[in-house]
Structures are given as C-alpha cells and as structure tokens.
Amino acid sequence: MFSLLIADDEALEREGLELMIRHILPDTFIFLHAENGRKAIQITEEQRPDFIFMDIKMPGIQGLEAVRQISAKFPSIKIVMITAHDYFSYAKEGLALGVRDYLLKPARREEVLDVLKLLIAEKEEEKRLRNEQLELQEKLSQLVPLAENELSLMLMLESVQEMELSQLAGLLNLRWYKGYAAVLSFARHSKKEWEDFQLVKREIYEAVKHFTKPNLSCLAGPIVGHQMALFIPLPPGRPGYSQRVISLDWGERIRGFVEERFQISLSVGIGSVREGWDGMSRSYREAVRVCSDDNELLSVRHYDDITQSSGQTIISLDDEKKLLDALLRHNKQETAERFGSLYTILEETESSSFATLRGEVIGLLLFLCRGIQSSDGAELITSLSALEDSETLRTRAMSWLDSFIDGLKEEREQSRSHVMQRALLYIDKKxxxxxxxxxxxxxxxxxxxxxxxxxxxxxxxxxxxxxxxxxxxxxxxxxxxxxxxxxxxxxxxxxxxxxxxxxxxxxxxxxxxxxxxxxxxxxxxx
Known part of the structure; x- marks a missing residue:
C-alpha cells in the first residue's frame, strides 16, 4: 500500500477527496490529513508519505512554502497541488519546486484517478529501478573480493596485461601512481607449525585484511604457499626515506598483531616504492627477495636497506634480461649456464639465509614467467616455497627452466602448425x-x-x-x-x-x- 497525505484547511474537502479515492482505488492507500502547511510539514517529517495532495491557499504557512520545505528535505515525495483558481504564477513557481501535477477544485473523479495512476506507476518504476540497483550493488560486492584477488595475483605472478588490469583497477576504484609491496611470510619451521598454520590460514587472511585495509588502503592478495602479499599506495607528497621508515613501522605492527593473536611467527619483506602497476610487480619481487623467515637479525626487512648496506643489487636487471633472452631463444645450454652463474652469486651473497636465497630464486623465475607469458606462476611459488635445501632448489629451478623452454617449443610448433593449416586450406581453394x-x-x-x-x-x-x-x-x-x-x-x-x-x-x-x-x-x- 501507499501513503497519501491530504493537506487542506477545509475538513470537508479532505474527507471528500479521501472518500472518492477509497472508492475508485480501494485498499491502495493509507490516508493522512493536515489542516495547514505547518501540520503538513510535521506529518511529512514523521510519516514520510509517498504522495501529497497540497492545497495552495491555507492559513499560516501557505501551500507553496510547505512544498518548498518538504521538497528540500524529501525530494522523492511526489506532490500534487490543489487550487480553486488556475493561477499561472502559482503553477510556474510550483513546477520550479518539483510539483508533479495540478488539480482544480472541485476535482473530478477521472482527473484524480489519472493523476494517481501516473504517480503509482512512477513510484513502482522507481522501486523497480532501486531494486535493480541494489541487486547490482550486491553482485558487485561479491565481485570485488574476486577482482582484488585477481589483480593481486596478476601483480604477484607478473602477468600484467594493461587492458585487464585497467578493468580490474576501475572496478576496485583504484587510481594509484606510486606504491610498494609488502610480503608476509608465516613461519613453518616444523611440520606441526605448518599444520597449525593451515588450520587458521583463512582466519589469518581475514584478520590481516581487516587490520591493514582501513589504515593503509591497500590491496590484499591471497595466501599462496606460506606467504601473503599487500600492495600499498604511496600517499602524495611523502618523501622516499620517510616512507621507508613508515613502511617498516607498519611491518612491525602487522608482525606484532599476527604473532600476538595467532601465536605464529611472522617475517615481513618490503619492496621499494615504484611507479605504475608494472613497478608494483617489481616491488613485490623485491619484497619476496628480502622476506626471510629465519633471519636472526631482523624480522622486518626493507629491500632498500639490504641493497644500501651491500652496496649493490643482488642481481642486475641486465643479467635477468640476458637469461630471459636465452630462454626465449630456446637455448637450454645457455639458459642453464646463465642461471647457474646467477645461482652461484645468490648462494654466496645469501650463504647465511636459505630462505632469502629461495626468495631470490622465486623472484627471478617469476620475472621469467612474465617474460614468456606463462601462467605457471602460482604453481611455481608453491613448488619452490616447499623446498628446504640449496641443491634441491637449484635442481628444481633448472627443471622449471627446462619446462619453460619445452613449453615455448611446443607452443611455437602448435602455432606454426595452425598457420600452415590455414595456408594449405587457402592454397587448396585457390x-x-x-x-x-x-x-x-x-x-x-x-x-x-x-x-x-x-x-x-x-x-x-x-x-x-x-x-x-x-x-x-x-x-x-x-x-x-x-x-x-x-x-x-x-x-x-x-x-x-x-x-x-x-x-x-x-x-x-x-x-x-x-x-x-x-x-x-x-x-x-x-
């Protein structure tokens, strides 16, 4: 049912109009009455009627003034003016205030019925559109976590496709220019510790999201293996060194929160501030590299601190590109030699921390994954994260490189075969x-x-x-x-x-x- 407020200083007019409407549209309205403009405003504020029939001439607050105040507060209420005179000036002012229609006294049955049918149709259409909007919002609210996970995985696995990424970022209303990544690495020193972590993994994920998102406006990635990534925008106007100190402070807060609530040891790696989504992927790799779960000196480490203290980056981008080039040329021997040289450098640099070495190797292979447009990044992380000794890590990494090359060769052959099939069909026809x-x-x-x-x-x-x-x-x-x-x-x-x-x-x-x-x-x- 709908509610209808009839505002008129004459009781007979109000009651007559109600009786007419009850007769032509039975069981459709709940009726409210007001004898002047002030009362109409009060009832509207208390009852929020769907429709108002407002007399223009009333003692005290006039009808137009009441319309002005009601429309300002409740613009969705549909108002029809009632007058004994066809005053153009009133009509003009009423239209400016949003009055929906006019009825001349004495209102005829057909006119009242037409006006009410119009108002009801509009109200029902508004209700339908509102329900559709709410359904869409509900669907979007369900899609947002999926979009956040998808975007995070794209950044983690370095599969940054500008079109898809822009669509996901638009859905999440993200307009980032600069930012950095933090990687949370949950301890798994023993089988029991790992099993305990698996039992509360989902709870940890939700708790970390609720702890970090309101404060950092970050993008929270899913837990892959024993690690969880956060992608954090850089507030404008904040210098790099200041941001490094703040990010380390937040790393300590997150570590303290997780360890106190879940009694699980946590180490945090933080990447450097970089521009664009591609830069965020690289920052993630840096965070993986320095995220050590067995480092005796620090549980929260920043990539810039590590590179500054050592005087150079662990592996140069030029070295990575040369390795990728050998991979793309399907040269297994050169790929093995270049990777072997880089692995030796990493072993010597990170001789005291296998976890850091493992992070370096995972980061390197993720870079190669992106370069060859492979979708194996998640499986790669899970596979290498489970290893606990250097020799197995080297062997498994080499196995991944071989599989990359085999996959590239197979893909090339399939592509060539498809092209030649098209060519042969064309020739057979022509x-x-x-x-x-x-x-x-x-x-x-x-x-x-x-x-x-x-x-x-x-x-x-x-x-x-x-x-x-x-x-x-x-x-x-x-x-x-x-x-x-x-x-x-x-x-x-x-x-x-x-x-x-x-x-x-x-x-x-x-x-x-x-x-x-x-x-x-x-x-x-x-």
Missing part, C-alpha cells in the same frame, strides 16, 4: 587460379621469405612443387573423366598456356597430356 607464394604469405600474415622456409619444413616440398602437384593431380582426374578437351583442362587447373601446361605435365608424369589420355584409353576395358 590453386586453380593465378595464385602466388606472396599472396599465400600475406593471407597468413607472414613475410614471403619466412613463409617459404616454414612451408617447405611443414609440407616437405616447395610452394611451387606443392601447387604443381595439386594441379597435375586434378588434370589427371579430369582427363580420366573425358568430359573436357585438353585445352579446357589446361585452363581449368590454373594454366594459361597449353604448351607450358603440356611441358609441366610431362615433367611430372613422363607423358604429355595427350599421351596420358591415350594411355588411359588403352587401359580402359571398353
């Missing part, structure tokens, strides 16, 4: 026309030189030999049918010169077309 290798290469979007080499590798013969074989086989079939003359067959299979066709045919079959026809006729039992 060989009776004046087709060229250049046209076929353009059709599959390859350069003629590369297409020529790829075609011979795949088909086992050159492009010309393949097209010639198709044409000669078709010519032999048409000759056997005996429907067309040899000249017609020449044109039918794609040749423009019968003499040239005859020479090509003889080269392929050791007979001219006419000799081949005679040979076929001699073999015929008829």
């Amino acid at each position: 060989y009776k026309e004046d087709i060229s290798m250049e046209q076929s290469a353009e059709y599959v979007n390859l350069s003629p030189h590369y297409f020529s080499k790829l075609f011979k590798q795949h088909a086992g013969e050159t492009f010309i030999d393949y097209v010639t074989r198709l044409r000669i086989n078709e010519a032999k079939r048409l000759i056997m049918e005996e429907r067309l003359s040899l000249k017609e067959i020449c044109y039918e299979v794609g040749y423009k010169d019968p003499n040239y066709f005859s020479r090509v045919f003889k080269k392929a079959t050791s007979m001219t077309p006419s000799e081949y026809r005679q040979h076929i006729e001699r073999q015929s039992p008829c």
Whole structure:
C-alpha cells in the first residue's frame, strides 16, 4: 500500500477527496490529513508519505512554502497541488519546486484517478529501478573480493596485461601512481607449525585484511604457499626515506598483531616504492627477495636497506634480461649456464639465509614467467616455497627452466602448425587460379621469405612443387573423366598456356597430356 497525505484547511474537502479515492482505488492507500502547511510539514517529517495532495491557499504557512520545505528535505515525495483558481504564477513557481501535477477544485473523479495512476506507476518504476540497483550493488560486492584477488595475483605472478588490469583497477576504484609491496611470510619451521598454520590460514587472511585495509588502503592478495602479499599506495607528497621508515613501522605492527593473536611467527619483506602497476610487480619481487623467515637479525626487512648496506643489487636487471633472452631463444645450454652463474652469486651473497636465497630464486623465475607469458606462476611459488635445501632448489629451478623452454617449443610448433593449416586450406581453394607464394604469405600474415622456409619444413616440398602437384593431380582426374578437351583442362587447373601446361605435365608424369589420355584409353576395358 501507499501513503497519501491530504493537506487542506477545509475538513470537508479532505474527507471528500479521501472518500472518492477509497472508492475508485480501494485498499491502495493509507490516508493522512493536515489542516495547514505547518501540520503538513510535521506529518511529512514523521510519516514520510509517498504522495501529497497540497492545497495552495491555507492559513499560516501557505501551500507553496510547505512544498518548498518538504521538497528540500524529501525530494522523492511526489506532490500534487490543489487550487480553486488556475493561477499561472502559482503553477510556474510550483513546477520550479518539483510539483508533479495540478488539480482544480472541485476535482473530478477521472482527473484524480489519472493523476494517481501516473504517480503509482512512477513510484513502482522507481522501486523497480532501486531494486535493480541494489541487486547490482550486491553482485558487485561479491565481485570485488574476486577482482582484488585477481589483480593481486596478476601483480604477484607478473602477468600484467594493461587492458585487464585497467578493468580490474576501475572496478576496485583504484587510481594509484606510486606504491610498494609488502610480503608476509608465516613461519613453518616444523611440520606441526605448518599444520597449525593451515588450520587458521583463512582466519589469518581475514584478520590481516581487516587490520591493514582501513589504515593503509591497500590491496590484499591471497595466501599462496606460506606467504601473503599487500600492495600499498604511496600517499602524495611523502618523501622516499620517510616512507621507508613508515613502511617498516607498519611491518612491525602487522608482525606484532599476527604473532600476538595467532601465536605464529611472522617475517615481513618490503619492496621499494615504484611507479605504475608494472613497478608494483617489481616491488613485490623485491619484497619476496628480502622476506626471510629465519633471519636472526631482523624480522622486518626493507629491500632498500639490504641493497644500501651491500652496496649493490643482488642481481642486475641486465643479467635477468640476458637469461630471459636465452630462454626465449630456446637455448637450454645457455639458459642453464646463465642461471647457474646467477645461482652461484645468490648462494654466496645469501650463504647465511636459505630462505632469502629461495626468495631470490622465486623472484627471478617469476620475472621469467612474465617474460614468456606463462601462467605457471602460482604453481611455481608453491613448488619452490616447499623446498628446504640449496641443491634441491637449484635442481628444481633448472627443471622449471627446462619446462619453460619445452613449453615455448611446443607452443611455437602448435602455432606454426595452425598457420600452415590455414595456408594449405587457402592454397587448396585457390590453386586453380593465378595464385602466388606472396599472396599465400600475406593471407597468413607472414613475410614471403619466412613463409617459404616454414612451408617447405611443414609440407616437405616447395610452394611451387606443392601447387604443381595439386594441379597435375586434378588434370589427371579430369582427363580420366573425358568430359573436357585438353585445352579446357589446361585452363581449368590454373594454366594459361597449353604448351607450358603440356611441358609441366610431362615433367611430372613422363607423358604429355595427350599421351596420358591415350594411355588411359588403352587401359580402359571398353
């Protein structure tokens, strides 16, 4: 039901209008009455009616003034003015205040019914739209955690695709320019400690989110293995060194919160401040590198502190790119040699901390994962995070590199096979026309030189030999049918010169077309 306030200084007018409406729309309204503008305002504030029928001329606060005050506070209430005179000035002012319609006294039954039907239809449409909006908000509220997890994983696994990332960031209303990553590494020194962590992992995840998000406005990633990542925006105007001190302080707060509440040891690694989403991925790698769960000196470590104290970064970006280049060239020997050299450097640099060495290797392989557009990052983290000795880590990492190269080779072969299948289908369709290798290469979007080499590798013969074989086989079939003359067959299979066709045919079959026809006729039992 709807509520309708009738405001009129004449009781008979109010009661007559109510009686009329009850008769034409029974069981539709709850009626409220006001004898003046002041009372109309008070009832509206207390009862919030859906509709108001307001008389313009009333003692005390006039109808238009009451409309002005009500509309200012409750713009969704639909108001209809009632007047005994058709005053244009009143109408103009009422429209400016948002009055929905006018009724002239004495209001006729049909006019009242039309106005009420219109108001009810509008109210129901507004209600429908509001319900749709609430349903959409509910769906979005369910999607937001999924989008946050997806965006975090993209940054963690370095699979930053600008289009997808922008869509996810837009859904989460994130407009970050600079930021850094922090990695929480939960202790797993013993089997029992690891089992205890698994039991409360979900609870820890939710607790950390509720502790950090209101204070840091951060993006919380899922727990992968024994680590959880936070991506934190940098407030504008804050210098780098000051931010480093603050981030370390927050690292200590988070560590204290987790250890006090769950009695689980925690170490925190913090990456340097970087620009853009790509920079956030690199900051995450830095945080993984310095996140040690068995470091005797510090439980909260900042990448900039580690690099400043050692005087240099552990592995240069140039070294990483050379390793990636060898990987992309599918050179297993060079890949193994370059990785081996880097692993030796890491072992010597982090000889006192296997956890840090493991973090360095995971970070390096994540960089390679992104470079080859692999989706194995999550499995890689889980696989290498479970290892506890250097030799197994080296062996497993090398195994991952081999699988990367094998995957790249297989992907290349599948891609080549797909391209050549398209090319062969095109040639089979067009060989009776004046087709060229250049046209076929353009059709599959390859350069003629590369297409020529790829075609011979795949088909086992050159492009010309393949097209010639198709044409000669078709010519032999048409000759056997005996429907067309040899000249017609020449044109039918794609040749423009019968003499040239005859020479090509003889080269392929050791007979001219006419000799081949005679040979076929001699073999015929008829």
